[in-house]
Amino acid sequence: MAKRTGQVRAITLKQVAEAAGVHASTVSRALNPATRSMVVPEVVDRVLAAANALGYRPNLLAAGLRTGRSHLIGALVPDIANTVFSPILSGASDRLASDGYSIVVADVGTNPARHLELANQLVARRIDGFILATVSRDDPVVDFCLDQHLPAVLVNRAEERRRISAVVSDDALGMQLAVDHLVELGHARIGHLAGPETISTGFLRRKGFYDALEVHGLPAGDYPCEAAAAYNREEGAKAARRLLDAAPGITAIVAANDLLALGAYDVAAERGLSVPGDLSIVGHNDMPLVDMVAPPLTTVRISHREIGRAAADLLLQQLTGGESSTRNVVLAPALIVRGSTAPPRAQSRLRNQQRGAG
Known part of the structure; x- marks a missing residue:
């Protein structure tokens, strides 16, 4: 059988550890934003330099199967063309990225049935939680998140019964x-x-x-x-x-x-x-x-950017088990x-x- 060519073998944690002169478990902690603080900064720098030099790419699928987390957050917005939502998503994304999470944005329009359909699709892709900019005063997606025990935070708009944490303007x-x-x-x-x-x-x-x-x-x-x-x-x-x-x-x-x-x-x-x-x-x-x-x-x-960051903070607290009560964060506007x-x-x-x- 002819030997395959052109395939690049994936770099492993062990190889990065050998290049950095540390144990593989140290590499794992240094490369994970959530555990990086457990490693001496000089060692973190050495591990990151070795990983970059070798072209290391984490196996997110394997990590997700191991931890039960995809490190993906679903964001539902009613109209992606509305420039109100860009700074909200940017603020949330910056804050989530510091803990190793990424955002998947879904433009759901104004049809509640479409909201539920896309929420289900994102759950099927194993998202870890939701940022919802779509809610009405009595919203079926909130029911869905509560029924599925999914961490979720509302942004810009709030639900009347306040069953889920929200970050809004006054x-x-x-x-x-x-x-x-x-x-x-x-x-x-x-x-x-x-x-x-x-x-x-x-x-x-x-x-x-x-x-x-x-x-x-x-x-x-x-x-x-x-x-x-x-x-x-x-x-x-x-x-x-x-x-x-x-x-x-x-x-x-x-x-x-x-x-x-x-x-x-x-x-x-x-x-x-x-x-x-x-x-x-x-x-x-x-x-x-x-x-x-x-x-x-x-x-x-x-x-809006601060709304996004605050919402990401609340969501991360839910994901790490640090916050279970519902909170309503109200930010002051200015004329x-x-x-x-x-x-x-x-x-x-x-x-x-x-x-x-x-």
């Missing part, structure tokens, strides 16, 4: 900052573009908007609200049209996220309204590039004032009212 404070800013500018007629009520951010930011009005002694009935069917620019525009048709005299809009705010920009342009001359607009999230639209968007900044907000002009109100009458 939605009530974010709305308070937005309303305070507009009231201080002199706006007396403010509308709200809400997110979907089935999602915690839509529900809580809408509640936060009306709570903020109450702080200022403003009657909620005088401040209109339209809910978008989804967090995207197109649905934001549809909701903004309904809002301006129902309340043509408003001088400002607080949107539940930046994409809805950009939809309001589109409708303002359609109707010949200037931003902020006729209509001030405040977004929520501070997505990348919203400082480059015309005018740059005033928005509530959320620390970023840019060019889309200004004091109302008296003629703006009159102009809006005249357009509505026409």
Whole structure:
């Protein structure tokens, strides 16, 4: 039989140990981020140098069979094109990588059945836990994780019953900052573009908007609200049209996220309204590039990267058995004032009212 050629024999831990002048068990600990602290730093450096020089690659399949861990984390996101999720995933990935874990990202859309289907597929591939950015206020994937005893953490959105740990922004404070800013500018007629009520951010930011009005002694009935069917620019525009048709005299809009705010920009342009001359607009999230639209968007900044890192911390605590109780981590947002907000002009109100009458 002809001898096969072109095959490269895998480098073993024993060979790395011989090159580094240490025992194979020391190599194993030095190459594993979770146990590296057990080895003297100088020895770690020597082992890593030897492994790199020899071209050593760990056998992840064999390690997974031995430990029962794949060191893979599944991340479910509703829309990978939404730039909100990039820094969340980046922060989580950086933190998980320091403990030897990698993220597998699934773009699941908005169909709950699809969420469960992809969660099952990831479990079949032996993922060790989930980071969920998809949850509704009462979510079937949470039921699935609890039934399967899978470690999981929610990011950006929370479940109403708080059965699983979550890392979120303070939605009530974010709305308070937005309303305070507009009231201080002199706006007396403010509308709200809400997110979907089935999602915690839509529900809580809408509640936060009306709570903020109450702080200022403003009657909620005088401040209109339209809910978008989804967090995207197109649905934001549809909701903004309904809002301006129902309340043509408003001088400002607080949107539940930046994409809805950009939809309001589109409708303002359609109707010949200037931003902020006729209509001030405040977004929520501070997505990348919203400082480059015309005018740059005033928005509530959320620390998305920190949300990802904090979620990874909570998940790692579950994976190592160090945390069993459910925790809800709430990070404080900040208002970023840019060019889309200004004091109302008296003629703006009159102009809006005249357009509505026409």
